[in-house]
Amino acid sequence: MTITSTHGGHDRAVPFGATVTAQRARRIEAVFGATVEYLAALLIVCEILILLAGVIARYYLSTPLPWTDEAASILFLWLASLGSVVAFRRGEHMRMTALVARTSPDRQAFLDTVAIAAALAFLVFALGPAYEYASEEIHIVTPALELSNAWRAAALPVGLALMAMMSLIRLFKSGNWRLISASVAAVAVLFAVFAAARPLLQDLGNLNLVIFFVGVSGITVLLGIPIAVAFGLATFGFLTLTTTLPITVLVGRMDEGMSHIILISVPLFVFLGLLIEMTGMARAMVAFLASLLGHVRGGLSYVLIGAMYLVSGISGSKVADMAAVTPVLFPEMRKRGMTSGELVALLATTGAQTETIPPSLVLITIGSVTGVSIAALFSGGMLPALVLAAALSAVVFFRTKKEVMAGVRRATGREIILALVTALPAIALPFVIRAAVVEGVATASEVSTLGIVYTFIVGIVIYRQMNWHRLVPILVETAALSGAILFIIGTATAMAWALTQSGFSNSLAAAMAALPGGAGTFLAVSIVMFIVLGSVLEGIPAIVLFGPLMFPIAAQMGVNDVHYAMVVVLAMGIGLFAPPFGVGYYAACAIGRVNPSEGIRPIVPYVLALLVGLAVVAAFPSISTCLLPQAAGGAGKP
Template sequence: MQAAEETMPGAPSGIRRQLGRAEAALGLAVEAVAGLLVAVETVVLFAGVLARYVFHDSLVWSDELASILFLWLAMLGAVVAFRRGEHMRMTALATRAPPALRGLLEALAVAAPILFLLLLLHPAIDYAVEESFIVTPALEIPGSWRAAALPTGLGLMLLMAVSRLLRLGGAGRTLGALALVVAVAGGFWLAGPMLAPLGNLNLLIFFVGLVAVTVLAGVPIAFCFGLATFGYLALTTRVPIMVVVGRMDEGMSHLILLAVPLFVFLGSLIEMTGMARAMIRFLANLLGHVRGGLSYVLVGAMYLVSGISGAKAADMAAVAPVLFPEMRERGAKPGDLVALLAATGAQTETIPPSLVLITIGSVTGVSIGALFTGGLLPGAVLALVLCLVVRWRHRGAGVARAAMPPAREILRSFVIAVPALALPFLIRAAVIEGVATATEVSTIGIAYGALAGLLIYRQFDWRRLGPILVETASLSGAILLIIGAATGMAWALTQSGFSRDLAAAMAALPGGRAGFLAVSILAFVVLGSVLEGIPAIVLFGPLLFPIARTMGVHEVHYAMVVILAMGIGLFAPPFGVGYYAACAISRISPDEGMRPIWGYMLALLIGTVVIAAVPWISIGFL
């Protein structure tokens, strides 16, 4: 993106430079505040845990303050993500388009959000004004202090979008993208009187047609959902548009979701402090002498690291740089490496504290503690099927083996790894024993990880702390904006009566419960590849989980099935974004992993079918 801005003649060079300086100054200020909010949220929640569990007192204001700051963190993080171009979007088609069309699509990916931000800014201001009449119970401050984050974030994103569009490309492409957006919006507005009588056919027009076109064009997914919801409510109903803002607020500010930035932060922290490296070194010493042993280590390391971080990007970034150089030296092919890394990303989607588990508990009301307990064994089952594929692929003599290290070396690496290996068990025990909630427990992990890095591993790099906090805010903002937009979209679908029709259609499927689970697996594989994981869960979870209950499917069992199916779609090429993330982290061309990954994906699909057929795997330990 930066190279395109430097080479494509857009606005005059003097104006472009001034815009660049202004955007850089504003962006740095927003990044500083967003990173600071991550740190403050960590301190506030950890202080609440200490006060309650150690001093047997409670900070009645801590959750309220955390909730207020959380909405600001979500919106400012979304601004940082927009500035960095890190909002989730499907780029598979755009990157394969001819250069001229690709430039137009890049401009469209900025112009379409501008329209949404312009349309929503005034209702967001009205919403903040309305919230001023509500006073918080503990701190006794107006609700507008929190709600003001919405118009502030939208306004800052609008400034960033306009600046980027002016600097992005040639005048023809910029004007072409703006003209296309205005033409489509104008066409829908003129067609408004004809749309209203169509009833639920509008659901296909807006939530299937418009969303599909914008997603395939490369528009960030959050804005695709937002534009579809805004258009549907504005043109076919009499619902006040401020309701969209309210639903976004509700979706983004649920306190359970505060675990998202905190676990992202924890994932980066264990990589920085060397805890992940210590675990991987122990596993490598234990299994590295076995034929293909480091492949088994990769599967096991992803399982363990996922039990700490909850974020797949953090997991892969912690494991791949440590293992891949040694695996290459032993003759492993780059395509096999990235294929297995992507497959383990899909395998570990149910390992607590997965962000998807936290999200699904937030939007469906399923106990997060039950999800944490139920997710361990399904992940182990998929690890087993991946290991079977690894064993079959290494049955020949294609990969060299290393000599088994002395028992003393294995024991030494185990002792070094013990503090790191203890962290997943500490997190799980803290939740089960009631020491902390699923939201707060991440702060215990952060405090433990920081102390371990400072006192045990001596690898705490203070210079990296600021960038890590900013990266945490950016990723969290991108995720939470999608959740907010998808919450509004799911509410509109529910109000339309679609959920009742969907329930009736799913109940009428042949095969009863088995047919319902089979269709759910296929549907979430597709949704996971197109919408990515969290948007698919937020959008369809509230609709499908009540149907699963009526079909006699345990909600935790159903959660495991749909999460694993979604993970397969997320990490399967050619559309799965997770696969390309694995390639980027590994610095391996996506083409090299296309062929070897399908064996792993088939194994994961078979494992998911087994988990769907045997509910005990998911609910046996509840």
């Protein structure tokens, strides 16, 4: 007996037994997935409460709690691991699907299943070393809580095991045994080929760097395998087949990357970004800007640029920023004659423009992997974004001369004042966050908790739009996005360590130092390099992978570290939001409900404007450093 399945885009015959298996897999996934999601949501709440207790006790009561950092660190690795499981269940691990999407439905279904099978293979191979790594941590005791460090380290093998289970469930959900068998066989054959080639690979020396870290990682990323898995497979293959190092080293570097105390702010800022959208704070800011500029030609485009600047100063999440601004502005902008392509082009490029505005997740990542002071990065990121905003505004001025203004009414002074009063609590939040870090009230890891409490109070007391039923879904969404980010950081940290140990960093430093033209040429090469990396890998994995290599070279070349951070972050932002490979562009299209093909031509002048603005930022270091307490970045506390 057979029934019809639509997996892969068109009908095909599927055996009845396979369908029963698929239905059972879906039921198991529903229970299993919901359990993990609620646990991850609970961990986020616990993190917020622990960090907030630490801030209150230290700053307001002058009685620091020595255990808060330890407890937060232990729970954070569990949150990262369970969040990765949630992201895997929801299919939200970062992938490059531009090439896969262009294939036929059958081939696309095959490649999607190969991606799951490849992830399962990596997880199974890493599970044993992860268990061994956690076992070795049993005898290490934390100083404040006096707990075995195995309680923290166990998060990795548990998370890997749960992701492996989720991989199996997702394979069985397809209900197509032929597709599953072909995909698993393809992955098994590739692994067997590499295993058989081990004697040859061990004689190739540094050529293996190209084979694994360019070839394997590049091909797997292009095939749509999750970026974190691609990095993990490349590093695992390199260590296993070409060195004698134990694989527990890979797990140790993953632990180091995923549990860095600075990165605790990632899930909290993601949650804050979703929270301000839910409470109506973003809508209030947009309404105020629209009351000021809505009556001028191109005014709503300027409002979009300004709104993204302000909202980015709160959330740190570009997806949250775009989702908050788009529903408010796009309908009216369409009424004024702007095409869908023009709208999404401007939306995407404002996403690139605001990459340096604190609390940017990329800036937090730079601080965690390079040692640059996050307070300095937060201070240095404000003006570079303004330069790019001015460049985009210049394009808007010339492209909106024919905007339809019929029926557009100028807001009265009373309406402007009312909109300002309504928006003031929302507008104040970015300044509260920045002041809390600069004045030492809270670290960059803790300040998001103050923002969350502030947003709850404002949402309940002033805007009265607190939808309590949405809190759990928002927490789950936060866990999924955070898990996807942190899992990439973990495997990218392992790859960066392997590259460093191989001597690649020394060779790269020597090659960059030998470039003619000194610091200017170095910055130009860095811009090109990070635009490409941003389009292929996205900002966070690119900076984790190459930040530890490039920032020391920048220091040797005499480039200020904060200035260099602004240049590379903006370059990655342009790559991330520029078609055809930038995934941020496709996220903007999805949020704006616009066909990606419509924005390809309109986005060109905006991208050129961003490049001009980036050139100005690169040429004048004072733009990035003039707001620092001293005209220098440097390492420091977060």
